[in-house]
Amino acid sequence: MRSGWCLGGALLLAAACAPSPARTKVTPAGSARVSAVPHALVIDFRDGTPAEEVAERARRWGLPLRFNSVEGTRSGIAIADGVDDVDAALARVRGDADVEVAEPLVQVQALAFTPNDPEFGKQWNLRMIHMPEAWDISRGKGVTVAVIDTGIAYEDRDDFVQIPDLAGARFVEGYDFVNDTTHPNDENGHGTHVAGTIAQRTNNGVGVAGVAFEARLMPLKVLDRSGIGNSADIADAIRWAVDHGAKVLNLSLGGPGYSGVMERAVAYARSKGAVVVCAAGNSGQGQVSYPAAYAGAVAVGAVGPDGQLAPYSSYGEALDIVAPGGNTRLGPGNGILQATIDRSDFRKPVLAEYQGTSMATPHVAGVAALLFAAGAKSPDEVERALYAGARSEGAWTPRAGHGRLDALGALNALGKTAPGVDWTPLVWSAALLALLLLSLQTKVRPGFLNVLLNPATLLPLLLSTVGLWFLKLLWQRFIGHPPSAAEVLSLPLPDWERILFGRGRLASPLMYSALVPAVTALVAVKWRALRPVVAGLSLGFSAFLLYAAWAKAPGIAYLPFTFLARPWLVLNGLLAALVCRAMLRREARR
């Protein structure tokens, strides 16, 4: 008996040592740029050439030769620098019998596009999200991004000007909902700054760079000179944007008041295939403002150059992701620098450094445009890539969302983020099954394989741990892009709650609990034939819940404190295991 528990414990431990799927790795771009390092060469001696022989040749050839690393005594790789004439030195070296290869030393670096904009060096925010590397993959070409804001300084008309660093940027027709004209000029400076982060003219030798500089900007003015507007204009602008072809909507604005009209507009935009990116708010408190808090919106919080949540940034249950928004408390140079118009004279172009979740939002909108240009087909796909590519410590948290925006990570994650089959909960369930069976007395213990080979048990076990995983694969192979219902059915059974409750950030405690096993077990008390089925179901739920607790994902809705999620999952996982054990025992007695 005791040895049985030990064995089961060892199996559980082995399952727990499997790598966590919750972590996201960011790999550099696949290609690399190669350039020669001046006055340096590398020699590959015969493997195992001792250091004394290398030193002897260094003297003979007059080269400051040394092993490249501790590996040198085995690999024979040595380098020399400060060589005046590399070609002549290589000619001397190549005749030696112990030299296998001799060549100039080359520098290898990941491909990275460095624009020539003179102030690019001050844009720490773009380096933080790995824009130079991401620009080699996508620059947002052909994607329309609507800037729903105070307008943009995009044309020379009457007193209004086009700022120099937007000359040559691509614009599509917009609208001014404040004054009801077709000229959404900026009188405030906010919208122009935000538009600059998205698609500032880049590599033009002027000013600064923007995230998706080959995207098209759609100026939509909904805020007046003082930066204030109303929900009706904003809702109209959201609908106008998607009806005129915008795939990404940037709303660096918000307020504390809920508006059903605006929530419907956000849902409409999403249903038309657009991503709605909104600022989380600047209250510094645990409450995300509207429209960011609506279900269809991507809520963006702000971090400073230190990667920490900025003191002004709002956060909370509705937060999706954080991006650089600046923190000027850390001193000058720590805001977001962009070209715009002077806030007290809209005819005067300036470079201005601002901070706020408004500044963080266009980074995410810009990367969303890069993702669409790189082949993303739906807002779901864009959001999955944004979140999977974000830098994080693990699971979603109220102060970081899914993590810190990373353009390169998001582009690398694109296409790989369809919820793949995760077999780990199944491994957990096998370990758990062994543990449960060993805890039963010998005479009521059915064999391990007897349980697993019984289709009545195995099928519900598979359903509740890996789901109808083949459905999505078959759909993609033979029909095309699967509808969301098929995607949900391809998930483990506890995740089917998304059919009932929609895509939320938190899991429902009805499905992420032992409720389903417990209720079905009550039925099985009378109906004995159901017991193998309930055993498989409970085992699967138990493994899934314990695995979810261990992987720190996800949060549970309606719990008063975030930290209660893991105890909840563990408790319910153990309850489901008890149900399974009871079902196995009764089955054995029959």
Added chain:
Amino acid sequence: MKVRGTVEFRDIEMGVWVLAGDDGKTYQLAGGRSSLLKEGQRVEVEGDVDGGAMGVAMVGPVLRVHGFKVV
């Protein structure tokens, strides 16, 4: 409505004048005479919260100022 509090300038977004209310809330000040906008000034503001207003500052509800007195 009347709200007592301290007038403050916050360097957020384009810069915003707020009333740090004694009720614990932060109001974005809109309208009113420029003599209201003095850092650290203790005032009682007479105005209305504009529930439908949205803006770039996002620091709290917008308070449309009708008048004020220094306290």
